Amino acid sequence: MARKITAGRVGSPLGFTAPPSLHSVFARGEQWVWFSGAALAGAIILIAGLLLIIVANGAGTFWPKSLVLVERADQSKVLGIVTEHGVLREETPGNHVREVPQTQFKVANRDLFGSDFVWHRDETLAQASQPNDAIAMERLENGDFFGFLKSIKNGETVVATGDEAWRVLEDQLPAITSLRGQISTLQHDDVGRINSAIRSAELDIKREKANAGARSADVIAALELQIVDAKQRYEVLTAQVGILQSQANVWAAVMETADGRTKEIALSSIVDVWRPNQMGIRAKLKHYFRHAWSFLTEEPRESNQEGGIFPALFGTVMMTLIMTFACTPLGVITALYLREYAKQGLVVRIVRIAVNNLAGVPSIVFGVFGLGFFVYFIGGNVDRLFYAESLPTPTYGTGGILWASLTLALLTVPVVIVSAEEAIAAVPRGMREGSLALGASKFQTITRIVLPGALPGILTGVILAMARGAGEVAPLMITGVVKLAPELPIDGQFPFFHLDRKFMHLGFHIYDVGFQSPNVEASKPMVFATTVLLILIVVGLNLAAIRLRNHIRRKYQMGAFN
Amino acid sequence: MADFTPHTPDNSHSLQSGHGPLFSIPARHHRLDFVPKIKVNGLSLFYGKAQALYDIGLEIPAKQVTAFIGPSGCGKSTLLRCMNRMNDLIDGVRITGQLLIDEQDINAPDLDVIELRKHVGMVFQKSNPFPKSIFENVAYGLRIAGGSSQTALTEIVERSLRRAALWDEVKDRLDSSALGLSGGQQQRLSIARAIAVDPEVILMDEPCSALDPIATAKIEELIAELKSSFTIVIVTHNMQQAARTSDRTAFFYLGRLIEYKETAELFTNPSVAQTEEYITGRFG
Numbered sequence: 042m043a044r045k046i047t048a049g050r051v052g053s054p055l056g057f058t059a060p061p062s063l064h065s066v067f068a069r070g071e072q073w074v075w076f077s078g079a080a081l082a083g084a085i086i087l088i089a090g091l092l093l094i095i096v097a098n099g100a101g102t103f104w105p106k107s108l109v110l111v112e113r114a115d116q117s118k119v120l121g122i123v124t125e126h127g128v129l130r131e132e133t134p135g136n137h138v139r140e141v142p143q144t145q146f147k148v149a150n151r152d153l154f155g156s157d158f159v160w161h162r163d164e165t166l167a168q169a170s171q172p173n174d175a176i177a178m179e180r181l182e183n184g185d186f187f188g189f190l191k192s193i194k195n196g197e198t199v200v201a202t203g204d205e206a207w208r209v210l211e212d213q214l215p216a217i218t219s220l221r222g223q224i225s226t227l228q229h230d231d232v233g234r235i236n237s238a239i240r241s242a243e244l245d246i247k248r249e250k251a252n253a254g255a256r257s258a259d260v261i262a263a264l265e266l267q268i269v270d271a272k273q274r275y276e277v278l279t280a281q282v283g284i285l286q287s288q289a290n291v292w293a294a295v296m297e298t299a300d301g302r303t304k305e306i307a308l309s310s311i312v313d314v315w316r317p318n319q320m321g322i323r324a325k326l327k328h329y330f331r332h333a334w335s336f337l338t339e340e341p342r343e344s345n346q347e348g349g350i351f352p353a354l355f356g357t358v359m360m361t362l363i364m365t366f367a368c369t370p371l372g373v374i375t376a377l378y379l380r381e382y383a384k385q386g387l388v389v390r391i392v393r394i395a396v397n398n399l400a401g402v403p404s405i406v407f408g409v410f411g412l413g414f415f416v417y418f419i420g421g422n423v424d425r426l427f428y429a430e431s432l433p434t435p436t437y438g439t440g441g442i443l444w445a446s447l448t449l450a451l452l453t454v455p456v457v458i459v460s461a462e463e464a465i466a467a468v469p470r471g472m473r474e475g476s477l478a479l480g481a482s483k484f485q486t487i488t489r490i491v492l493p494g495a496l497p498g499i500l501t502g503v504i505l506a507m508a509r510g511a512g513e514v515a516p517l518m519i520t521g522v523v524k525l526a527p528e529l530p531i532d533g534q535f536p537f538f539h540l541d542r543k544f545m546h547l548g549f550h551i552y553d554v555g556f557q558s559p560n561v562e563a564s565k566p567m568v569f570a571t572t573v574l575l576i577l578i579v580v581g582l583n584l585a586a587i588r589l590r591n592h593i594r595r596k597y598q599m600g601a602f603n
Numbered sequence: 604m605a606d607f608t609p610h611t612p613d614n615s616h617s618l619q620s621g622h623g624p625l626f627s628i629p630a631r632h633h634r635l636d637f638v639p640k641i642k643v644n645g646l647s648l649f650y651g652k653a654q655a656l657y658d659i660g661l662e663i664p665a666k667q668v669t670a671f672i673g674p675s676g677c678g679k680s681t682l683l684r685c686m687n688r689m690n691d692l693i694d695g696v697r698i699t700g701q702l703l704i705d706e707q708d709i710n711a712p713d714l715d716v717i718e719l720r721k722h723v724g725m726v727f728q729k730s731n732p733f734p735k736s737i738f739e740n741v742a743y744g745l746r747i748a749g750g751s752s753q754t755a756l757t758e759i760v761e762r763s764l765r766r767a768a769l770w771d772e773v774k775d776r777l778d779s780s781a782l783g784l785s786g787g788q789q790q791r792l793s794i795a796r797a798i799a800v801d802p803e804v805i806l807m808d809e810p811c812s813a814l815d816p817i818a819t820a821k822i823e824e825l826i827a828e829l830k831s832s833f834t835i836v837i838v839t840h841n842m843q844q845a846a847r848t849s850d851r852t853a854f855f856y857l858g859r860l861i862e863y864k865e866t867a868e869l870f871t872n873p874s875v876a877q878t879e880e881y882i883t884g885r886f887g
Contacts, residue, residue, distance in 0.1 A: 385694075471731035475793070478687060479744035479800060480721035489747070494734055 099573030120299035121146035149185035356544035363446035372457025408516030411448025440521030443540035453506035464498020640665035646700035670849035724797035730789035732781035744800035767795035787818025
């Protein structure tokens with residue numbers, strides 16, 4: 042009977058298993074396994090922690106938190122949401138430092154109190170309750186309002202008081218909200234259309250004057266008539282808006298704050314009103330999703346601190362898509378030339394190193410280049426050639442979504458080149474030879490065999506480029522991003538795509554709301570919510586690209602490449 | 604007769620080759636009992652400074668199977684790859700001497716390589732189906748050439764697959780990926796792909812080296828059938844295979860053609876000692 046070979050592993054005469062000693066642990070490199078495992082775990086903890094903090098803070102933004110009514114020792118009352126607990130370090134006589142626990146409340150009513158937030162020492166707080174009739178209100182201006190509803194007025198007459206008042210408020214609010222929608226449609230779309238008609242007529246007049254043809258006078262007269270007509274329509278519209286506004290402004294809610302002051306708030310300035318202490322879990326969920334939805338779909342208000350972020354969302358996605366469509370072909374064609382056509386030698390090596398280094402250039406440098414090259418040089422020339430009549434007002438000669446996207450495309454193109462080159466090199470030599478041996482030209486081999494085979498790998502590069510580009514802010518700040526863009530880059534006005542327009546971007550929005558707003562504390566939840574959204578968008582765009590890649594990979598069954 | 608060039612080929616340049624007398628075919632090779640399809644005259648090949656082939660001269664008969672045998676690195680694959688100019692793909696390759704197919708110098712500067720490769724098909728050592736469907740793999744050569752209607756394509760694909768003895772196995776899944784086929788099937792697909800463009804010569808570079816005996820037997824049967832229509836040159840490590848499949852055999856050693864004659868004669872009565880040592884397994 043032959044000796045069992047496996048016996049060696051379980052302590053056999055063959056002696057494969059030395060007694061475990063520290064020396065042998067090091068010899069086997071065990072410590073490196075642990076070391077690299079620990080490094081991985083550390084990285085995962087960091088990433089997960091970051092995501093957790095952002096999501097935990099961002100996701101809670103729209104949850105209707107309970108309003109607490111606190112009586113202070115000096116009989117004054119505070120109504121608000123508990124936002125933070127902290128410690129105040131206070132110097133007492135005799136150089137002692139006393140730590141005083143304190144609580145931060147969001148008391149809203151910025152117009153009355155001057156600030157949304159207030160700190161109170163815990164020792165001054167006597168008694169807390171959650172009154173059922175406490176009302177939270179989101180207003181068009183001056184942020185939230187917390188207080189109690191006294192009565193509802195129509196004009197000068199009091200219509201309802203007490204519980205009845207809440208019912209009337211809930212009844213009237215939807216009608217007034219829809220009235221407000223009508224007004225904003227009139228102001229935005231219709232007035233916008235009239236304005237652009239006037240603008241284009243004025244430009245035509247300018248051009249006509251410059252040409253000074255035989256029939257210029259007639260044409261100018263006709264255009265001037267058009268302008269007069271448009272201005273008349275504008276007057277009519279303004280009157281219409283005035284009527285609607287006065288209708289909406291008739292209703293008002295008389296509110297009382299915790300410290301007994303009353304405030305009359307027009308219903309037309311109320312975005313939403315709710316009684317958080319009375320809401321069940323279902324009502325709260327409904328509230329949560331309604332507010333999350335309006336956050337996604339509405340325009341920002343009050344210097345971006347309130348309202349939605351739709352323009353920024355739209356701008357981010359559109360910019361990322363334009364960037365992708367610009368950098369992918371450029372990167373792939375470059376990689377093809379470098380890998381397939383260029384003679385491999387010193388020059389190609391230098392180009393390759395330069396491309397790799399390009400990926401490491403600070404993004405602001407790309408921004409400055411984009412400003413100088415795209416905006417001033419190309420944009421300026423485009424204006425001189427095609428939009429001369431509107432000069433000195435620049436059309437393309439100023440920052441815009443197209444230039445910002447192209448700048449980012451330059452920034453991300455090295456990523457695409459490097460990964461496309463690797464993917465192209467990974468297409469097996471045998472496949473190219475097989476194609477060439479059948480009488481295919483080099484170009485046919487590239488388009489029919491090499492590119493389809495390299496596509497999954499190229500898409501991996503595109504995904505990386507998108508992830509990098511979507512989160513980039515610095516170069517955008519000088520090539521077309523603005524704090525508040527009145528119009529989207531795509532709308533219903535001819536020619537529908539307005540690539541010359543400035544746009545909003547989530548990354549810049551975070552910077553602006555979080556660090557440039559007058560009331561940083563109040564906008565903190567917005568910052569977190571916006572960050573969550575930006576991350577979601579990057580993840581979403583990546584998932585879409587990954588799905589596409591997997592689809593292609595399945596189609597070609599090329600497990601060997603990625 | 605294949606015509607690779609848009610106009611009359613001009614072979615004069617290769618007559619200046621400085622490697623001995625040009626038509627230096629040893630007397631024992633020079634029989635006129637076949638029509639030569641491919642003629643190799645004083646061919647030497649260099650990879651940069653290293654010489655891989657030394658003054659090769661041989662004539663390959665039309666519509667027969669010619670086997671190249673020899674130990675690894677002896678240059679047999681390199682010579683094979685000269686015949687459809689696959690060596691062009693490698694940087695730094697330099698060829699002197701002449702390689703004529705149907706009396707045309709295929710290294711002539713005005714020769715259309717793409718046209719040449721349409722006439723000289725190749726089957727590789729490692730099966731290399733394209734990441735496409737089985738149908739598209741076979742139709743590939745026709746599609747890139749263009750000009751075939753869909754009905755013609757369907758017909759030619761079926762005929763090629765039948766001739767490659769693969770039709771019955773794949774006729775129900777022509778649209779599924781060729782990468783799902785077994786190794787032997789993939790190799791027969793490569794053959795079907797090569798014959799679909801109707802070449803005159805098929806070069807086979809160790810087509811069975813990665814296959815099991817059953818798949819190998821199928822390929823060998825196929826070779827025997829195909830030689831009625833094509834001139835086949837096969838490189839093989841397997842001497843039994845050379846003996847079974849080929850009509851003529853060339854033995855290479857260290858970049859030199861040692862012996863070239865009818866297969867039966869070479870294996871039973873080698874005239875050079877090195878050949879005998881190799882075929883009897885004393886080295887290699």
